Amino acid sequence: MTKKTEKFDEQTLEVLFRSHFKGLCLFAFGFVKDGETAKEIVQDAFVNLWEKRLTIDPGKPVKSYLSTTVRNKCLNYLRDHKKFSNDLLELENLSHNLADDQADKLVESDLREQISHAIAELPEKCREIFIMSRHQNMKYQQIADKLQISVKTVETQMSKALQHMRIRLAEYLPVMYYLITLFPCHLFLFSASG
Amino acid sequence: MKTNDTYYIDLIARYFYGEATTEEIGLLEAWVKSDPVNARLFSEYQKTWKTVENTRIGNSIDLDHEWNTLGSKLGIKEHEHKSKILYYSLRIAAIFLFLLVPAYFLYQHFDTPAEQQLAAGNEIIERTLPDGTVVTLNTGATLTFNPRFDGSIRRVTLTGEAWFEVARDKRKPFIIAAENVRIRVIGTSFFVNTKSSNDTKDIILSSGIVRVYYENKPQTMALLYPGEKAELLSNGYQVIRTTNEDVNFLSWKTKHMVFINTPLKEVVALLTKVYHSKISLSDAQLSDCRITTTFDGQSLESVLNVLKATLDLQSRNTGSGFELSGSVCKQSL
Numbered sequence: 001m002t003k004k005t006e007k008f009d010e011q012t013l014e015v016l017f018r019s020h021f022k023g024l025c026l027f028a029f030g031f032v033k034d035g036e037t038a039k040e041i042v043q044d045a046f047v048n049l050w051e052k053r054l055t056i057d058p059g060k061p062v063k064s065y066l067s068t069t070v071r072n073k074c075l076n077y078l079r080d081h082k083k084f085s086n087d088l089l090e091l092e093n094l095s096h097n098l099a100d101d102q103a104d105k106l107v108e109s110d111l112r113e114q115i116s117h118a119i120a121e122l123p124e125k126c127r128e129i130f131i132m133s134r135h136q137n138m139k140y141q142q143i144a145d146k147l148q149i150s151v152k153t154v155e156t157q158m159s160k161a162l163q164h165m166r167i168r169l170a171e172y173l174p175v176m177y178y179l180i181t182l183f184p185c186h187l188f189l190f191s192a193s194g
Numbered sequence: 195m196k197t198n199d200t201y202y203i204d205l206i207a208r209y210f211y212g213e214a215t216t217e218e219i220g221l222l223e224a225w226v227k228s229d230p231v232n233a234r235l236f237s238e239y240q241k242t243w244k245t246v247e248n249t250r251i252g253n254s255i256d257l258d259h260e261w262n263t264l265g266s267k268l269g270i271k272e273h274e275h276k277s278k279i280l281y282y283s284l285r286i287a288a289i290f291l292f293l294l295v296p297a298y299f300l301y302q303h304f305d306t307p308a309e310q311q312l313a314a315g316n317e318i319i320e321r322t323l324p325d326g327t328v329v330t331l332n333t334g335a336t337l338t339f340n341p342r343f344d345g346s347i348r349r350v351t352l353t354g355e356a357w358f359e360v361a362r363d364k365r366k367p368f369i370i371a372a373e374n375v376r377i378r379v380i381g382t383s384f385f386v387n388t389k390s391s392n393d394t395k396d397i398i399l400s401s402g403i404v405r406v407y408y409e410n411k412p413q414t415m416a417l418l419y420p421g422e423k424a425e426l427l428s429n430g431y432q433v434i435r436t437t438n439e440d441v442n443f444l445s446w447k448t449k450h451m452v453f454i455n456t457p458l459k460e461v462v463a464l465l466t467k468v469y470h471s472k473i474s475l476s477d478a479q480l481s482d483c484r485i486t487t488t489f490d491g492q493s494l495e496s497v498l499n500v501l502k503a504t505l506d507l508q509s510r511n512t513g514s515g516f517e518l519s520g521s522v523c524k525q526s527l
Contacts, residue, residue, distance in 0.1 A: 014261060022255050026248055033212040035251055043264055050268055082216040085223045088209070091233055092240050112249050113496040120487045120504040127486045128454055133211060134250055135452050135488055136441075140213050159200075159207040166242040173241055 008053040016062055017046060024070050030094055031074035035137070041077065045069040111172050118168040122161055129154055130161040206236060210243040253450055253490040258320075258328045259383055262359050265326075312337045314354070316470070318447065323350075326361030327368065332446050333470065355387045357447055360402075371409070375426045379404045384418075385443055394425040398438050406433060449491045458483040458505070462518070469494040472515030480507075483523035 021042060028038035045066050049056070056065055071094075078084035122130060132138045132146070133154075140158070144151045205222050208214045214222065226236050312321055314331035322328050324341050325348055331337060335354025343349075348368045360368045360379050370377040372388040375395045382402020390396045397406055399418045406424045407415030408431050416433040418424050423438040445451045445468050453461055459481035465473045471494055475481060483505060489497050498509050498516060507520035 017261055017264065018257055021257060021260060022252060025255060026251060029247065029251055030244060033210060035254070038251075039255070039260065043260070043267065046264055047267055083214070083219055085219050087223050087227060088219070088236070091226065091237055109492065109496065111245070112490060112492055113499060115246055115249055116487065116489060116492065116496070116500045117503060118246075120485075120500050124486060131452060131454060131486065131488055134247070140208075140211075155204055155208065155213075158211055159204040162207045162210070162239060162243060163203065165246055166238055169242055169245060170238075173245060 013046070013050055013053075016049075016066075020063055020066060021046075024066060027067065028070050028074050030092060031071070031089070032077055037077065041073045042070055044073060111169075114169060114172055115165075118165055121168065122164055126157045126161055129157045133158060202232070203235075203239075206239050210239065249490055250488075253448065256448075259359055262326075262328070262361065262383075266362055308340060309338055310341045311339075323361075325363060325366075325368075328359040328361075330357040330447050332356065352386060353388050355385070355389075355446070357383075357385050357444060359383045373428070374409045375406065376409050376412075377404055377406050390425070392425070393428045394434075395428070397424045397426075398422075398440070398443050449489070451489045453488070454486050455484045456486070457481060458485060458518075461485060461501070465494070465497065466515070469497075472512065473498075474512070474515065474517045476510075476517050476519035480518065480520060480523060 024042045024045065025035075025038050028041045029035060032038055032041065048069055049062070049066060056062070075084065119127060119130065129143055129147070132143045133140070138146070140151050140154045143154045147154075202222070202225050205214065205218055205225075208218060209222055222236075226233050312319065312329070312331060313336040314333050316333055318330060318332055320328065320330040323339065323343075325343050327348075329337060329350075332355035335352065335356050337350055337352050337356065339348075339350040343366065346366065348363070348366050349371065350369075351371045353372065358370070358379075360382055368379045370379075370386060372386065372395050375388075377384075377386065377397055379402060382404060383400040384402070384404060385396075385398040385400070387396040397404065397418060399420050399422055401420050404418045405415055406418060406426060407413075408426070411431045414431040414433060416424050416435045418435065421438055423436050423440075425434040425436075426432070427434075441452045442464055445464060449468060451464060451468070458475065462473045462475060465471070485501070485504065487500065487504065489500070494516075498518075501507060501518065502509060505520060505523070507518045509516045509518050
């Protein structure tokens with residue numbers, strides 16, 4: 001039952017914001033691969049929602065409207081920065097779907113602990129580089145400059161970190177498990193380069 | 195063949211970590227399309243990456259800060275008392291809205307007291323002040339203020355540690371008093387500690403600009419910019435301005451901790467503070483063991499599990515907390 005007489009005021013916006021902001025950020029992040037950019041895009045989507053609040057269809061769920069806005073902004077961002085690949089986005093399940101609660105829901109505490117363990121298991125330098133990249137938002141070049149090593153080394157270590165995560169977390173991401181056995185990649189962890 | 199695959203896995207990592215160039219994305223796309231095995235591998239890495247990143251990002255988003263940011267962009271008016279009560283209701287379930295609405299009407303009919311005090315006992319508390327400013331008080335902190343914020347300034351008095359997200363109001367500067375120190379802001383986010391370990395008042399700024407000065411000697415002041423820290427001596431008049439090196443200054447609020455080559459004694463000190471549980475080391479030798487890792491909004495038990503597994507330690511419940519013990523410091527960490 002649509003509530004056509006309900007006023008879309010500041011309180012309405014705040015409730016929508018607090019319910020959907022995080023999920024939409026995770027959704028946007030999937031596209032743009034950068035946390036700050038994702039947040040800006042979602043903020044812009046809410047600005048857009050507020051500006052159009054009197055014209056949007058009250059019968060349709062606001063979440064779809066926001067999702068569509070976010071997705072379009074993300075695609076535009078990728079195109080503008082020449083990082084758009086429809087084929088890759090298809091594989092990432094991003095080209096058609098809107099923000100999906102299942103895919104984007106915040107990770108359970110048990111899995112969080114496993115992730116912590118997985119990071120702690122990385123070799124020391126690898127771990128340090130990984131943390132600088134993910135938690136201090138540093139680019140490969142910045143990490144290389146700070147640690148006085150080559151960008152190639154940073155790249156190799158980041159790759160090794162991701163490889164380790166894939167093996168280590170496979171059993172917690174059930175869909176992946178049987179795929180690992182088809183293509184054992186952990187052999188690459190021990191390759192000497194970098 | 196092996197070298198080739200390593201190349202593409204490195205490329206996959208570059209793609210997901212935002213480093214891939216246009217050309218590289220083209221190469222990756224071609225590789226993925228060339229063989230379904232490659233496509234499946236790409237998908238697996240994507241799921242792995244997304245899961246790890248979701249944890250980190252989910253915890254790093256501060257909704258209050260983001261809402262403030264949006265509010266500024268939209269020029270939304272200052273919050274009135276009404277929205278303050280609705281704000282509380284957002285945190286409880288929607289069904290309580292009906293209980294709170296009558297309370298709102300009651301609130302209107304009683305005179306507000308001259309001064310109100312917020313005090314955090316054993317729990318961190320977060321409140322929205324009548325002007326829309328959101329303050330988070332660490333345990334033991336108190337904030338005193340006149341709820342009407344009448345006059346030409348908005349003034350509060352603080353003891354202890356707090357995080358402020360000050361609502362923008364150019365007409366009325368927001369001033370925090372901590373003994374003889376004053377912090378003056380217009381609209382911004384920052385952390386204040388009135389009782390730091392070196393007997394200084396510390397202010398760490400995240401966004402905006404603040405001015406810190408002594409009440410009776412306002413010319414001894416500093417302008418702080420984001421990422422900077424100011425320490426004001428308690429005896430004497432001196433403001434020391436530095437770049438903030440402490441990434442964990444807000445861990446008490448966010449439960450997000452980053453350790454890079456950090457000695458275990460510091461890790462344990464921070465855990466004690468953040469989780470209000472006395473974490474100690476059985477052996478002085480363990481103090482200098484170093485660890486590099488992060489924790490994201492986990493329980494103390496979870497954090498200790500990771501520490502124990504990583505450094506090969508055991509823990510013992512001491513009643514007031516936990517004691518960590520272990521034989522030798524694993525140098526490889």
